[in-house]
Amino acid sequence: MGSYDIERYLNIRSAYGTSFGPDGERLSFLMNTTGTPQVWTLDEARAWPEQRTFYDERVTFASWSPERPELIFGMDEGGNERAQLFGLDAETGEIENLTAMPDAKHRWGGWSHDGERFAFASNRRDESVFDIYVQSRDERGDEAELVYEGDGWLSLSGWSPDDSRLLVSQAYSNFDQDLYVLDLAADESDLEHLTPHEGDVRYQSASWAPDGEGIYLVTDEGDADTLYLAYLDLETGAPETVADGDGWNVGGIALDDETGRFVYSRNVEGYTDLTVGEFDGSDPTAFETFPEPDLPGGISGGVSFDPDAERFALSTTGDAVNTNVFVVDVESGETEQWTSAPTAGIPTESFDDSELVHVESFDGLEVPGFFTLPEDAEEGNTPVIVDIHGGPESQRRPSFSSVKQYFLDRGYAYFEPNVRGSSGYGADYAALDDVENRMDSVADIEACVEWLQEHPAVDPDRIAAKGGSYGGFMVLAALTEYPDLWAAGVDVVGIANFVTFLENTGDWRRELREAEYGSLADDREFLEEISPTNNIENIEAPLFVLHGENDPRVPVGEAEQIAEKAKAQGVPVRKLIFEDEGHGFSKLENRIEAYSEIADFLDDHV
Numbered sequence: 001m002g003s004y005d006i007e008r009y010l011n012i013r014s015a016y017g018t019s020f021g022p023d024g025e026r027l028s029f030l031m032n033t034t035g036t037p038q039v040w041t042l043d044e045a046r047a048w049p050e051q052r053t054f055y056d057e058r059v060t061f062a063s064w065s066p067e068r069p070e071l072i073f074g075m076d077e078g079g080n081e082r083a084q085l086f087g088l089d090a091e092t093g094e095i096e097n098l099t100a101m102p103d104a105k106h107r108w109g110g111w112s113h114d115g116e117r118f119a120f121a122s123n124r125r126d127e128s129v130f131d132i133y134v135q136s137r138d139e140r141g142d143e144a145e146l147v148y149e150g151d152g153w154l155s156l157s158g159w160s161p162d163d164s165r166l167l168v169s170q171a172y173s174n175f176d177q178d179l180y181v182l183d184l185a186a187d188e189s190d191l192e193h194l195t196p197h198e199g200d201v202r203y204q205s206a207s208w209a210p211d212g213e214g215i216y217l218v219t220d221e222g223d224a225d226t227l228y229l230a231y232l233d234l235e236t237g238a239p240e241t242v243a244d245g246d247g248w249n250v251g252g253i254a255l256d257d258e259t260g261r262f263v264y265s266r267n268v269e270g271y272t273d274l275t276v277g278e279f280d281g282s283d284p285t286a287f288e289t290f291p292e293p294d295l296p297g298g299i300s301g302g303v304s305f306d307p308d309a310e311r312f313a314l315s316t317t318g319d320a321v322n323t324n325v326f327v328v329d330v331e332s333g334e335t336e337q338w339t340s341a342p343t344a345g346i347p348t349e350s351f352d353d354s355e356l357v358h359v360e361s362f363d364g365l366e367v368p369g370f371f372t373l374p375e376d377a378e379e380g381n382t383p384v385i386v387d388i389h390g391g392p393e394s395q396r397r398p399s400f401s402s403v404k405q406y407f408l409d410r411g412y413a414y415f416e417p418n419v420r421g422s423s424g425y426g427a428d429y430a431a432l433d434d435v436e437n438r439m440d441s442v443a444d445i446e447a448c449v450e451w452l453q454e455h456p457a458v459d460p461d462r463i464a465a466k467g468g469s470y471g472g473f474m475v476l477a478a479l480t481e482y483p484d485l486w487a488a489g490v491d492v493v494g495i496a497n498f499v500t501f502l503e504n505t506g507d508w509r510r511e512l513r514e515a516e517y518g519s520l521a522d523d524r525e526f527l528e529e530i531s532p533t534n535n536i537e538n539i540e541a542p543l544f545v546l547h548g549e550n551d552p553r554v555p556v557g558e559a560e561q562i563a564e565k566a567k568a569q570g571v572p573v574r575k576l577i578f579e580d581e582g583h584g585f586s587k588l589e590n591r592i593e594a595y596s597e598i599a600d601f602l603d604d605h606v
Helices: 006-010 402-409 427-431 435-453 470-481 498-504 510-517 520-530 532-538 557-568 588-605
Strands: 015-020 027-031 038-042 059-064 070-075 084-089 095-097 106-111 117-122 131-136 145-148 153-159 165-173 176-183 191-193 203-208 214-219 228-233 239-243 249-255 261-268 271-279 287-290 299-305 311-318 321-329 335-337 355-360 366-372 382-388 413-417 458-468 488-492 543-548 573-578
Touching (some): 006 402, 006 588, 015 299, 015 321, 027 059, 027 321, 059 106, 070 106, 084 106, 131 153, 131 165, 203 249, 214 239, 228 249, 249 299, 366 435, 382 435, 382 470, 435 458, 435 470, 435 520, 458 470, 470 488, 470 532, 488 588, 498 510, 498 520, 498 557, 520 532, 532 557, 543 588, 557 573
Parallel strands (some): 106 153, 382 413, 458 488, 488 543, 543 573
Antiparallel strands (some): 015 027, 070 084, 084 095, 106 117, 153 165, 165 176, 203 214, 214 228, 228 239, 249 261, 261 271, 271 287, 299 311, 311 321, 321 335, 355 366
16 A cells, blocks of 8 residues: 555645736735635745635636736636636735626636726526626626627637737637637627638637737647647738747747737647747747746646736646746746645655657557556556546646556556547647547557556556546446456546437537537437447446536536446446536545545455
């Protein structure tokens, strides 16, 4: 058994989601010291932070006003994802619910530069679509002004430098978006379409240029396989390349629209490569760069500039580095750690690093993954957890996971594959699992297990599959398609039947998900055919199913039906449903219960 129990590991803290206050002296950040992320503020590096919110529910973001000592933060209830926006007075500590529409989702769109108004997208009018609202800082509830009625998945990318326009994004799928400008001063609110295109094109991470005459964004327009940084002139409408990613995605840009200083990242094999610079005022594609900051861990993000853009804050993490906030001097690249999120008394040198490996799949495709061996791995006797990410258009990166370190401490090896369909490796790679090619990604899992079986440290008979959300589907599909490979399976909030999932998921999500999986109208027969519930007679490995009662993405009925059908086949099945959780487990006591039971289950069967 390991040196520390799961409760100790789950008490390792993370500090992230940082925002600089208007005085440039204070930072806010989110930290999960109480077991769920809350808002904290800090006046200087490594000072004692002040907790600002005290809820049982998770806070999802916090953003300082650019002009006053006040913040807006987001919080939902019981994991239902219907986030409300709250105002926090940083002087008095007083908190008010600014939206107070509990049946609707509210998606933050940013403060105006004068701090008088804020914008958000919400599905108040119709649950299946998002509209754009602007609200004055002293208005409450339904006093927000509906400035544009949408007809799909709209979100906001910020106010123009003069606060007269909003940048609006519409998503059709993870690989297809459009950008628009909404003129708030016009008599008739209408969207100006910036990105007319055919086929799937990504337009993401959009920011206004300092003069308000163009925008910076990442895109793959022009049949690029990966995302590059571009400047889009609002007059001409043609994107010009600012920086290409040299075969890797430019992940996004954070830009200070007063000074033209920026930070952009590249995602290189899952690791972050940062570029810090300043745009030349005369040529929007020309820039000078500053020294790259030296940050621990290898994965960084969430940049927030101070008011003068002389420094920026961000969070950084790695396999063996829990997440903390650092502040970087723009011109020198010098870094200073501001937060000290504790590791619950577990020595950091006991954390294990992963190795990036590549596995050849059935058709010659190279599948990347991160493989971590426990410190005292015995030759031929090490059990393995194959942990499959959700999405599917997501990517497992070598960031800190207390759950992974817990299982490593217990003697399990850990394998985290990025099978075809994962993001981070180009549009072509991400499309390889679409609709009728869905099961090719499950075949990639088979190839990964065969690779593991040949590894000298691994016991080939003690390999378990674990995954959440779409990763839960992958676990169930791997267990029904390749039953003889597995000692056990753990399905967390997973899809068991694509038809019932698409019929019952949140109205606002259905169209986006059909773009990836296939539609109920055209692909129903295929979706039935590949659903694990319809292939359950193949399953042999013991199964543990965990879910949240309030899950708006993958309804809890998915867990109920797979558990029932597997049990009817004589398979040993455990089921655990949390009535105060949604899509995943955010509350500490629930996480402790879930992972204690997962550990017991794996110890019993693996």
